[in-house]
Structure formats: structure tokens, C-alpha cells
Amino acid sequence: MDKAFLENLLAFDARPDSVQLRKRSFELLEAGPGRRVADVGCGAGTAVAELAAAGADAVGVDAAEEAVAFARERHPGLRFxxxxAAKLPFPDESLDGYRAEKLYHALDDPGGACAEAHRVLAPGGRIVLLGQDWDLxxxxxxxxxLTRTIMTAAADELPHGRVARHYRALLLDTGFTDVSCEVHTPVLDPALAMFVVNRLATGAVRTGAVSQAEADGWLAEQRGRAERDRLFVALPLFLAAGRRPVTPS
Incomplete structure (x- = not known):
């Protein structure tokens, strides 16, 4: 995880629709004063800072040393x-809330991570998963x-590129109750849209699904659209939530 990626993540996080979606995730998390919450896969630490500002006892966790260092630099005094995600540094039943955004698609075992969330949540604790389906x-x-081929290849390259459509079933299978699922679809601004299409094309070439010439032609068309103000990239984001039962289910 390099600094350029983290900077693009910050740009996405700063969008008004991203801010509103995080607020919605905090509502589903029931975050508030004194609530012990963890943001797993915290990246640049934006959500941790907002949760702390709302009075929650918030901690960010990330497997990337670069992300933890970046978050600590941006938010001194907060915990990172x-x-x-498969082995969290928390005792059993020690958290009131668990949140993971844009994480599970990159994990080898999303089910194991969800089970770990169940372990660290106290009875009645809330879980919120938020992320994109890379094939949608x-x-x-x-x-x-060609666009479909590129998207499918990019999803195939990830450990679990389509896991977001499985969030609801994953929570239910892990034993969570009161499970809900929402879909929010922001339209990306040109800079972020070009970042996304470049990443998709690069992944498709890496997998061998398309040739470099095919990817270059596709990207040239997307750049031409951007120059004519005709670029359009939308990103469905799945937001699922649940509760650890107070009594065994």
C-alpha cells in the first residue's frame, strides 16, 4: 500500500457522498459516547477520526505498516x-462495534474475518461491512x-472481488441477527474515475484477459471521454449490518 494509493483513498473519502455514507455506517454501528469500536482495515484513518469526534472509544487496525504510519501521522493522539483481520488484538467480547470498509475483497478468508468480528464483539454489539463489488x-x-471482460478480470484477480454481494449471507452464516443490506451508488469525478479505469485495465492485462493493445485502446477511449466531459463511472457500494445476539442463536 503506497502513499499514492492512500492519497487517492483520501480523495475518495473527502467526497460529500462518501462522508454521508460513513455517517450512515456510524448510525448502523450505533457509535456514540463511550462505545468501544474498531475500524478494521482503517487505511488513512478518516473513519477513526470521525468516530472519535463523535465520542466513541475508537481504534483503527490495519495490516499494512504504511497505512498505520500514515494514519498516525495524520491523526496524532488517536489509536492505530x-x-x-483474521487475528485481531482484542479479547473476546471486548468491543461494542466492528466496522470494515473496502477490506473483505482483499482478504483470503472473509468468513474467518467475520467470525473473528463475532468473537471480539460483546453480546448486542454491532458489525458493519462496507465495500464495492469489483464486477459491478x-x-x-x-x-x-471489452469493458465487461476487463471488469471481470479485475474481479477475478482479487482474492474475493465479489464478496460485497455476499455480505448479507456472510453475516447470517456467521450467526449475526437483525441483518440489513443497502446499496449506494456514487458517480465518480473524472480524476477518480480515471484512476479506477487505469487500475481495472492494468489488472486485466496482468491476468492475460486482454492484451496491452486492447487495454491501451480502451483507456484511450476513456481519456477521450474525459476530455469531452463524457466520462461516466459509477461504483455500487454495499452496506450491510448486523448484531451479535445477546443469547446464542
Whole structure:
């Protein structure tokens, strides 16, 4: 996780729709004064800072040393720890809230991470998962078939590129109750949209799904759209929430 990626993450986090979606996730988390909450896969630490500002006893956890260092630099005085989503540095039943955003698609075992969330949550504690399905980007293009091939290849390259559509089932299978699921679809601004299409094309070439020439042609079309103010990239984000039962289910 390099600094350029973290800077792009900050740009996405600063969007008004991203701010509103985080607020919605905090509502579902029932975050508030004195609530012990962890943001797992905390990245640059934006959500941790906002949770702390709302009075929560918040801690960020990330497996990337660069992310933890970056978050500590941006938010001195807040808690950020290096840790694995499959083995969190918290005792059993020690948290009131667990939040993971744009994380589970990168994990080898999302089910194991969800079980770990269940372990660290106290009875009645809340879990919130937020993230994109990498096979469901909405991209306007003159070549829909090639666009679909590129998106599918990018999703296939990730450990679990389609896990977001499975969030609801994952929470239910892990034993959470009061499970809900929402879908929010922001339209990306040109700079972020080009960052996304470049990343998708690069991944598709890396997997061998398309040639470099095909990717270059597709990207040239997307750049032309951007120059004419015709670029369109939308990103469905899935927001699922649940509660650890007070009594065994």
C-alpha cells in the first residue's frame, strides 16, 4: 500500500457522498459516547477520526505498516494498531462495534474475518461491512463487451472481488441477527474515475484477459471521454449490518 494509493483513498473519502455514507455506517454501528469500536482495515484513518469526534472509544487496525504510519501521522493522539483481520488484538467480547470498509475483497478468508468480528464483539454489539463489488462497476464505453471482460478480470484477480454481494449471507452464516443490506451508488469525478479505469485495465492485462493493445485502446477511449466531459463511472457500494445476539442463536 503506497502513499499514492492512500492519497487517492483520501480523495475518495473527502467526497460529500462518501462522508454521508460513513455517517450512515456510524448510525448502523450505533457509535456514540463511550462505545468501544474498531475500524478494521482503517487505511488513512478518516473513519477513526470521525468516530472519535463523535465520542466513541475508537481504534483503527490495519495490516499494512504504511497505512498505520500514515494514519498516525495524520491523526496524532488517536489509536492505530498493526493487526490482522483474521487475528485481531482484542479479547473476546471486548468491543461494542466492528466496522470494515473496502477490506473483505482483499482478504483470503472473509468468513474467518467475520467470525473473528463475532468473537471480539460483546453480546448486542454491532458489525458493519462496507465495500464495492469489483464486477459491478458501471462504465460507459463504446465497447461494452471489452469493458465487461476487463471488469471481470479485475474481479477475478482479487482474492474475493465479489464478496460485497455476499455480505448479507456472510453475516447470517456467521450467526449475526437483525441483518440489513443497502446499496449506494456514487458517480465518480473524472480524476477518480480515471484512476479506477487505469487500475481495472492494468489488472486485466496482468491476468492475460486482454492484451496491452486492447487495454491501451480502451483507456484511450476513456481519456477521450474525459476530455469531452463524457466520462461516466459509477461504483455500487454495499452496506450491510448486523448484531451479535445477546443469547446464542
Amino acid at each position: 494498531e498493526l493487526g490482522d 462497476f458501471v462504465i460507459d464505453s463504446d465497447d461494452p463487451a
